[in-house]
Amino acid sequence: xxxxxxxxxxxxxxYLTGNEASLEIIINRHKDxxxxxxxxxxxxxxxxxxxxxxxxxxxxxxxxSGIYNEEGKFIHWVMRIAHNLVIDYFRKKKRLPIKENSEDxxxxxxxxxxxxxxxxxxxxxxxxKELKILVxxxxxxxxxxxxxxxxxxxxxxxxxEETEVSINTALGRxxxxxxxxxxxxxxxxISLSHSY
Numbered sequence: 001x002x003x004x005x006x007x008x009x010x011x012x013x014x015y016l017t018g019n020e021a022s023l024e025i026i027i028n029r030h031k032d033x034x035x036x037x038x039x040x041x042x043x044x045x046x047x048x049x050x051x052x053x054x055x056x057x058x059x060x061x062x063x064x065s066g067i068y069n070e071e072g073k074f075i076h077w078v079m080r081i082a083h084n085l086v087i088d089y090f091r092k093k094k095r096l097p098i099k100e101n102s103e104d105x106x107x108x109x110x111x112x113x114x115x116x117x118x119x120x121x122x123x124x125x126x127x128x129k130e131l132k133i134l135v136x137x138x139x140x141x142x143x144x145x146x147x148x149x150x151x152x153x154x155x156x157x158x159x160x161e162e163t164e165v166s167i168n169t170a171l172g173r174x175x176x177x178x179x180x181x182x183x184x185x186x187x188x189x190i191s192l193s194h195s196y
Contacts, residue, residue: 008074016063023063027056030075033153034082040147041086043132051089055082076162083144083162134184142177145170 006014006022008029014022034055039048058081062068068077135143144163148154154162160170 012063012068012074023060026074030078033075034078037079037147038082038086042089047089051082051085054085058085073158073161076158079148079162131181134181134188137184138177138180142173142180145173146177149174 006025008026011022011026015026031052035048035052038051038055039045042048042051055078059078135146138146141163145159148159148162149156156167156170156174160167163170165173
C-alpha cells in the first residue's frame, strides 16, 4: 500500500487519535521555516532555540487541550504563535535585538568559503550587519512584512493572512519598508554592494 504525503490536517487528526509519530512529521515539515524566522528576529541561536521549543510546546498543549480549530493553514497558526512569543521576549527584555560578538565565528563557518575569497566574505558579512541594523530601524509593521517575505519566504497572500490585513496593505508595507531602507542607506551613506 503506497502512502501519499499526508496533509497537516491529516497529521493533526492522527496525532489527536494517539499517533505520536504524526507530530514529529509535522514538526520536521515546518521546523526550518519557523526557526529561521525566529533566528532572523532575535539574532541569537540560543534564544531562537528556546523560543522555537516554546512555540511547539504551546502547539502541543493547544492540540491536546482540544481548542485548536482549523481556520487557516496550520503553518500560519504556528508562525503566529512564534511571532507572539518573539514579541513577548522583547517586551520582557525591553530592548532591540543586539548581535553578540561571539556569534561572528559561527557566521563565518556557515558561509560558503569555496567560491568566495576571505575579502568577499568580510564584505558580505559587513553588508549583512549594516542591513540588519537598517531593518531594525523600520516601523514594526514594515519590519514584520520584510522579514516574512525575504527571510521566511512567505507569499504576500500568506503574509496578509498571518498579519490579518489585506494583501494591498501587506504590499504597501513592503513598499514602504524598501523605500525606508533606501532612504536610510542614503542618509547613512552605506554601500550595500561589493563595489568600492
